[in-house]
Amino acid sequence: MLETNRGARLANLWDDAKASTMRESERLLYRSNLLGSDKRITNYGGGNTSAKVMETDPLGAGEVEVLWVKGSGGDVGTIRMDGFATLYMDKLNALKGLYRGIAHEDEMVGYLPHCTFNLNPRAASIDTPLHAYVPNKHVDHMHPDAIIAIAAAKNSRELTQRIFGDDIGWLPWKRPGYELGLWLEKFCLENPGARGVVLESHGLFTWGDTAKECYETTIEIINKAIAWFEENNTAPAFGGAVKPVLSANERRAIAEKLMPVIRGMIGRDEKKVGHFDDGEAVLDFVTSKNLAPLAALGTSCPDHFLRTKIRPLVIDFDPAAPDIEKTLAGLSNAIAAYRADYAAYYERCRRDNSPAMRDPNAVVYLVPGVGMITFAKDKATARISGEFYVNAINVMRGASGVSDYVGLPEQEAFDIEYWLLEEAKLQRMPKPKSLAGRIALVTGGAGGIGKATADRLMAEGACVVLADIDEAALAAAENELVGRYGRDVVRSVSMNVTDEALVARSFADTLVEFGGLDILVSNAGLASSAVIEETTLELWNKNIGILATGYFLVSREAFRIFRKQKAGGNVVFVASKNGLAASPGASAYCTAKAAEIHLARCLALEGASEQIRVNVVNPDAVLRGSKIWTGEWKEQRAATYKTDDLEAHYRERSMLKLSVFPEDIAEAIYFLASDMSAKSTGNIINVDAGNAQSFTR
Numbered sequence: 001m002l003e004t005n006r007g008a009r010l011a012n013l014w015d016d017a018k019a020s021t022m023r024e025s026e027r028l029l030y031r032s033n034l035l036g037s038d039k040r041i042t043n044y045g046g047g048n049t050s051a052k053v054m055e056t057d058p059l060g061a062g063e064v065e066v067l068w069v070k071g072s073g074g075d076v077g078t079i080r081m082d083g084f085a086t087l088y089m090d091k092l093n094a095l096k097g098l099y100r101g102i103a104h105e106d107e108m109v110g111y112l113p114h115c116t117f118n119l120n121p122r123a124a125s126i127d128t129p130l131h132a133y134v135p136n137k138h139v140d141h142m143h144p145d146a147i148i149a150i151a152a153a154k155n156s157r158e159l160t161q162r163i164f165g166d167d168i169g170w171l172p173w174k175r176p177g178y179e180l181g182l183w184l185e186k187f188c189l190e191n192p193g194a195r196g197v198v199l200e201s202h203g204l205f206t207w208g209d210t211a212k213e214c215y216e217t218t219i220e221i222i223n224k225a226i227a228w229f230e231e232n233n234t235a236p237a238f239g240g241a242v243k244p245v246l247s248a249n250e251r252r253a254i255a256e257k258l259m260p261v262i263r264g265m266i267g268r269d270e271k272k273v274g275h276f277d278d279g280e281a282v283l284d285f286v287t288s289k290n291l292a293p294l295a296a297l298g299t300s301c302p303d304h305f306l307r308t309k310i311r312p313l314v315i316d317f318d319p320a321a322p323d324i325e326k327t328l329a330g331l332s333n334a335i336a337a338y339r340a341d342y343a344a345y346y347e348r349c350r351r352d353n354s355p356a357m358r359d360p361n362a363v364v365y366l367v368p369g370v371g372m373i374t375f376a377k378d379k380a381t382a383r384i385s386g387e388f389y390v391n392a393i394n395v396m397r398g399a400s401g402v403s404d405y406v407g408l409p410e411q412e413a414f415d416i417e418y419w420l421l422e423e424a425k426l427q428r429m430p431k432p433k434s435l436a437g438r439i440a441l442v443t444g445g446a447g448g449i450g451k452a453t454a455d456r457l458m459a460e461g462a463c464v465v466l467a468d469i470d471e472a473a474l475a476a477a478e479n480e481l482v483g484r485y486g487r488d489v490v491r492s493v494s495m496n497v498t499d500e501a502l503v504a505r506s507f508a509d510t511l512v513e514f515g516g517l518d519i520l521v522s523n524a525g526l527a528s529s530a531v532i533e534e535t536t537l538e539l540w541n542k543n544i545g546i547l548a549t550g551y552f553l554v555s556r557e558a559f560r561i562f563r564k565q566k567a568g569g570n571v572v573f574v575a576s577k578n579g580l581a582a583s584p585g586a587s588a589y590c591t592a593k594a595a596e597i598h599l600a601r602c603l604a605l606e607g608a609s610e611q612i613r614v615n616v617v618n619p620d621a622v623l624r625g626s627k628i629w630t631g632e633w634k635e636q637r638a639a640t641y642k643t644d645d646l647e648a649h650y651r652e653r654s655m656l657k658l659s660v661f662p663e664d665i666a667e668a669i670y671f672l673a674s675d676m677s678a679k680s681t682g683n684i685i686n687v688d689a690g691n692a693q694s695f696t697r
């Protein structure tokens with residue numbers, strides 16, 4: 001994390017032995033990844049790098065100069081070779097003859113694809129001219145917190161001069177684009193001795209004649225800024241702490257109460273996923289004297305506010321005299337006021353051709369003494385938005401410590417937020433998946449059906465919490481899903497569904513991890529086989545405990561959240577054919593499964609008025625991947641049916657003569673958990689390859 005590194009210098013990680021074996025374009029990749037590996041150098045997705053390289057022209061024009069520059073999207077820390085756009089330098093230079101002036105600068109973006117070298121499909125970014133027109137071969141553009149702190153200070157120009165002398169120049173705020181590229185070129189020609197330039201309210205440009213020189217200059221300049229702040233920014237941060245910090249447990253407890261309620265209020269049109277951060281940098285800020293006035297100034301670097309909206313919402317909560325009920329009661333007005341404020345900003349700043357107003361809800365919620373909550377359309381975006389606001393906090397800490405902090409002027413912020421080029425980028429984004437923004441908890445999540453269900457829901461964009469009593473299997477299932485869908489969208493909780501306190505804690509953890517809950521899949525199970533006179537009380541209680549009581553406990557917890565969240569809800573029970581059809585030698589199991597089905601019907605009645613749907617999937621004989629179909633039960637069923645090949649036995653017994661797999665059950669669960677079944681509740685879907693005994697009636 002950023003804050004743990006505070007004060008430490010950036011290390012020079014350049015390895016000559018490694019770099020000497022590389023081609024020039026590979027050295028660019030190497031340099032980019034080194035720079036992007038430290039968030040103090042640039043924020044996620046922020047900044048770009050380039051190199052001007054001689055390449056052989058595929059059309060036989062011999063050696064030509066080609067600009068390799070980070071393409072549109074992506075992140076320098078994780079970029080691969082295919083993340084760079086390649087463009088002919090002579091064509092980029094020829095564009096100067098087509099430029100009709102600042103009023104027409106956006107049209108220059110349309111010319112960039114015409115400059116493409118070697119049919120490279122990677123789109124060139126809006127920053128391409130900034131790199132092309134700096135005369136040096138290698139150029140870095142970074143967003144380091146320590147430099148933006150200078151760039152966002154009221155006397156930014158004077159500070160730059162004081163810290164760097166003539167080594168690093170300064171340019172006033174200018175939205176990135178073609179004109180800024182020409183400004184940079186002019187600066188370089190007029191200041192041949194300069195090694196870089198600070199862009200007001202934005203970031204840093206540095207350059208060099210070799211990849212190594214460029215990299216080392218970037219590191220050196222940022223280190224110089226870090227050292228300068230260390231020496232000169234000695235006053236208590238943000239005017240000093242005036243509120244206490246709650247304990248870690250109390251902070252989580254407050255976040256757990258706030259997140260589903262906020263989520264319900266802001267998720268009417270598009271469901272959102274939350275992220276909670278109570279790191280040191282955030283806590284310093286949310287306990288400080290200047291929290292409210294600084295937060296109101298908004299963020300500075302365009303990257304920061306595109307991710308965090310123009311300003312955060314500071315929640316009315318007093319950690320010195322905590323009264324969460326009062327805070328919850330005031331939330332609705334606070335959120336309405338934020339929306340009204342945003343709509344007023346849109347109206348004040350809109351231009352004739354501005355795109356329609358976007359979601360007016362805050363992204364960042366600051367809770368005094370507790371931390372920061374962020375909400376976005378998916379977990380990664382919510383997490384990254386939080387990281388960006390931490391960048392903004394670091395910037396405010398620096399700038400306000402040595403000068404006055406200045407946010408970007410409102411109209412400039414608006415013009416970037418509602419830039420037609422930005423809108424075009426949004427329009428090109430793929431349509432959200434059917435469960436985007438949804439949060440699901442799956443019990444028995446490490447088993448065959450549970451894991452297949454998690455996989456199916458995640459493939460449709462949901463975030464999933466796997467709950468299981470088997471911790472080893474749980475860890476394995478989580479790893480497998482992380483490998484497929486990434487770390488952001490999956491969590492696991494160890495849960496015994498019969499333990500009331502543990503169930504409550506698992507749901508509370510879900511709320512802090514993702515901000516709410518939309519879907520509960522109650523699937524944890526066991527199986528037992530015994531004729532009635534040999535069914536012990538223990539065996540009977542175990543079946544009732546896990547299958548009936550366990551389903552009750554998780555449903556109750558989900559209902560409590562759904563009612564707080566006020567955004568509907570969805571419960572799917574995985575029951576069994578045996579809940580409808582009696583089976584010999586398994587009365588405890590069959591009775592408990594029947595109880596599940598009836599519980600689902602009762603809950604469907606209770607939830608309907610709040611759009612909470614409850615439905616049931618009845619599998620039969622899903623052997624593959626199942627933990628209950630191992631050992632004793634399998635042997636007992638085999639003995640009951642006098643067969644060695646149970647799978648074949650069940651297949652032959654079914655009407656359709658088909659085996660039933662975990663994926664088949666997962667498909668039915670997905671249907672019931674999605675809006676495709678929006679008008680169904682209290683239903684049962686049999687997924688058993690056909691069994692006349694279990695026809696519903």
Ligand SMILES: [Zn+2]
Pocket residue numbers: 046047141142143176202203
């Ligand atoms: Zn930038």
